[in-house]
Amino acid sequence: MVSPASDPVANFRSIAKRFDRRWFWLLPLLAGAVLIAPKIISKPAAETSAPVEVLPVQTQILDPASEYQVERTYTGEITARRSSELGFEQAGTLVKVLVEEGDTVAAGDPIARLDTRSLQTQRQQLEAQRRQALARAQELQRGPRQEDIAAAAAAVQDLQAQVDLARLQQQRRENLYAQGAISQEERDEKAFNASALENRLSQAQSQLDELKAGTRVEQVNAQDAEVDQIDASLSSVDVSLSKSTIYAPFDGRVSQRLIDEGTVVGAGQAVVRLVEGEALEARIGVPANQADAIAPGSPQTVEVNGQFFSATVTALLPELDETSQTVTVVLALPAEAQPTIGATARLILQDQQSETGYWLPTTALVAGDRGLWSAYVLTEPEEPAADGHRVARREVEVLYTEGDRAFVRGLLQPGEEVVTSGTHRIVPGQLVQNQN
CATH class of the missing domain: 2.40.30.170 (Efflux pump adaptor protein, beta barrel domain)
Incomplete structure (x- = not known):
């Protein structure tokens, strides 16, 4: 007797019975798949693709401008x-600086002083000379005193008497000389004495006549001129004294103090700077x-x-x-x-720059190659009922930027709508929807 495990035919039949019972329920599903597969394959590819994305954007209508202002x-x-470097007009020893850096001064305020002792001494001498010259001028203006005239007349009379005596003696000597009683030297001596006395008499008479006639105008004028000369010297000293002090020429502030006390300064050397x-x-x-x-x-x-x-x-x-x-x-x-x-x-x-162009926000500009710029504009919808617009790229030239906007020119037309937001997500032909 043959066992089932050793009979191949029996084994196949047993397996077939088990398969029929396990997979029989799949047969209707396989049949349905065979029937609908051709329909699925025959559908257009457009029905199986993902829907097209429409990007929301903000836009601006182009309004042309004929000029723009560049700041x-x-x-x-x-x-x-006004600013001045103040110094003295004359040389001297600086004894006092009356201001410090940063001090405010008014016009006319003293700022610095030189040593003036020698000038003061010179002034005192001139004052004494002036008093003396003025007294002489006053004397000339009043004329000679009667006492002086009387003294001069007495001197003339005395000299006249001496001349008369000398002439008499000279005559006697001439007679004696003619008789040979005296020498020629003795005769000449008396002649010379008489001549000298006559000259003295003539001089005294002139002085008396001058006193009687009064002081001449020329003398008075000459003395007055001497007084004026002394006055001019005094004025010169006074000017030097005044120039020994620096005064502020205008209201201001001391910005620099350049020299300190004790320095011997030259004429024109700056002491302080005033602004x-x-x-x-x-x-x-x-x-x-x-x-x-x-x-x-x-x-x-x-x-x-x-x-x-x-x-x-x-x-x-x-x-x-x-x-x-x-x-x-x-x-x-x-x-x-x-x-x-x-x-x-x-x-x-x-x-003011005269140039036709458009003001755009900088967010509307897209960087291109070789430093060029462009902007996106909306085109007309493909269908009247379409919700979106295709964008087109326009090349532009940036003429001027001001804050967050730029003035451009290029292939733009008045009335076109320029995309002002989201330009980094857009490519030419992109479908967008205006959110204005």
Whole structure:
């Protein structure tokens, strides 16, 4: 007898019976799959693809402009309207400096002094000479006294008597000489004495006549001139005394003290530096082509240390700065502006540029190759009922930027809508939806 395990036919039949019972329920599913497979395969590919993404964006309608203003800034410094390095007009020893650095002084206040002892002595001598000359002038103006006239007349009479006696003696000597009683020397001696007395008499008579006639005008004038000369010398000394003190020429502040007491200073040597503290101005270099548009008296905006002031143009210097080749514009700051002297000042000018273009926010600009820029504009919808727009790329040139906007020109048309947000997610042909 053969066992079932050793009979192959019996084994196959047993396996077939088990398969039929286990997989019989799958037969209807397999049949259904065979029937619907052709329909699935025959559907269009579009029905199986993912839906197209429509990006929401913000836009701006292009409005052309025929010009734009460029803000230009030029740099200079704050200066005092007046500043001076003060010194003496004459040499001398500095004995006193009356101010310190930072002190405020008013016009006319003394600042420093020289030693004036020698000048004071010279003045005293001149005063004594003046008193003497003035007394002589007064005497001449009053004329001679009667006592002087009487004394002069007495002197003339005395000399006349002496002359008469001398002539008589001379005559006697002539007779004696003719008789040979005396020598020629004795005769000549008496003749000489008579002649000398006659000269003295003539001089005394002239003095008497002068006294009787009174003082001559020329003498009075000469003495007056001597008094005037002494007065001029006194005035010169007084000028030297006044120049021995430095006085403030204007209201201001002492910015530097350059020399101390005890120094022998030369004429013109600076002792202190004084700057006018109230009236400040800005001196700013501007290119010549820009300076032509600046009129004296016009208001301009000046920025100093973050503060903005309305300054007034007081002058445009006629010569170009040799270093910068610019025109120096001088602007007076308002009284309330008190920046530090030497601080940096900036002049802000608006330069009008005539150019047709469009103002766009910088978010609308897309960087391109080789430094070029572009913007995206909306095109007309493909279908009237479509919810979105395709975007097209337009090349633009950036002419000027101001804060968060730029002035551009390029292949843009008035009335077009430019995408202003989300440009980093957009490519040409992208479908977008305007969210304005």
